[in-house]
Amino acid sequence: DIQMTQSPSFLSASVGDRVTINCKASQNINKYLNWYQQKLGEAPKRLIYNTNNLQTGIPSRFSGSGSGTDYTLTISSLQPEDFATYFCLQHNSFPGTFGSGTKLEIK
Amino acid sequence: QIQLVQSGPELKKPGESVKISCKASGYTFTDYAMHWVKQAPGKGLKWMGWINTYTGKPTYADDFKGRFVFSLEASASTANLQISNLKNEDTATYFCAREGAFDYWGQGVMVTVSS
Numbered sequence: 001d002i003q004m005t006q007s008p009s010f011l012s013a014s015v016g017d018r019v020t021i022n023c024k025a026s027q028n029i030n031k032y033l034n035w036y037q038q039k040l041g042e043a044p045k046r047l048i049y050n051t052n053n054l055q056t057g058i059p060s061r062f063s064g065s066g067s068g069t070d071y072t073l074t075i076s077s078l079q080p081e082d083f084a085t086y087f088c089l090q091h092n093s094f095p096g097t098f099g100s101g102t103k104l105e106i107k
Numbered sequence: 108q109i110q111l112v113q114s115g116p117e118l119k120k121p122g123e124s125v126k127i128s129c130k131a132s133g134y135t136f137t138d139y140a141m142h143w144v145k146q147a148p149g150k151g152l153k154w155m156g157w158i159n160t161y162t163g164k165p166t167y168a169d170d171f172k173g174r175f176v177f178s179l180e181a182s183a184s185t186a187n188l189q190i191s192n193l194k195n196e197d198t199a200t201y202f203c204a205r206e207g208a209f210d211y212w213g214q215g216v217m218v219t220v221s222s
Contacts, residue, residue, distance in 0.1 A: 034208060043111065043212040044202070055210075087152065091208050095168050096142075098152040 006099030012107045023088035025069045032092035035073045038085045109133035111213035126189040127216045129203030136184035137161045140206035147199040193220045
């Protein structure tokens with residue numbers, strides 16, 4: 001199985017900050033990398049699919065980049081509603097595997 | 108709009124069984140497979156497998172062969188996950204997620220196994 005290493009595990013930031021979250025795959029995943037936001041008790045919400053495609057309805061402050069084994073989620077200017085947990089998913093190879101998550105907290 | 112609505116939390120004893128559901132709406136149920144994902148407390152997400160909603164054929168990840176059964180009530184646009192002979196380590200939140208590269212997810216069902 002492909003291993004996904006996500007960093008950092010915790011991130012403390014302020015409203016208006018720019019933040020980045022990273023996922024590194026154990027092998028090339030050909031840009032088949034999604035990013036999700038998860039809030040307690042809610043369904044995970046897909047933000048970005050296939051590295052850099054913004055899901056319909058998601059604000060443009062969210063963006064994704066990367067290739068090969070290294071991928072990044074960027075939030076350009078944090079809003080209060082963005083404080084949540086974020087995780088990545090590779091769906092290039094069976095089975096799909098997930099990053100361990102990043103908890104984004106208010107500083 | 109597309110929604111996956113899962114059943115409510117469950118409290119079970121070791122050795123018992125549980126069946127949780129995932130009701131889809133807003134799209135043609137049989138057009139998209141359904142995945143199941145486990146999230147144990149304090150742990151990451153783990154893919155359990157998926158079910159072809161057109162044929163009903165399930166595929167299980169290695170760690171979920173034996174006690175886990177995926178099934179359908181296609182007429183009700185519902186996918187089910189049944190876990191038999193529950194163990195403490197089955198305590199987790201279980202999510203359904205639509206194929207379409209895991210685009211839509213249910214809200215999750217917390218299953219607690221405790222004597």
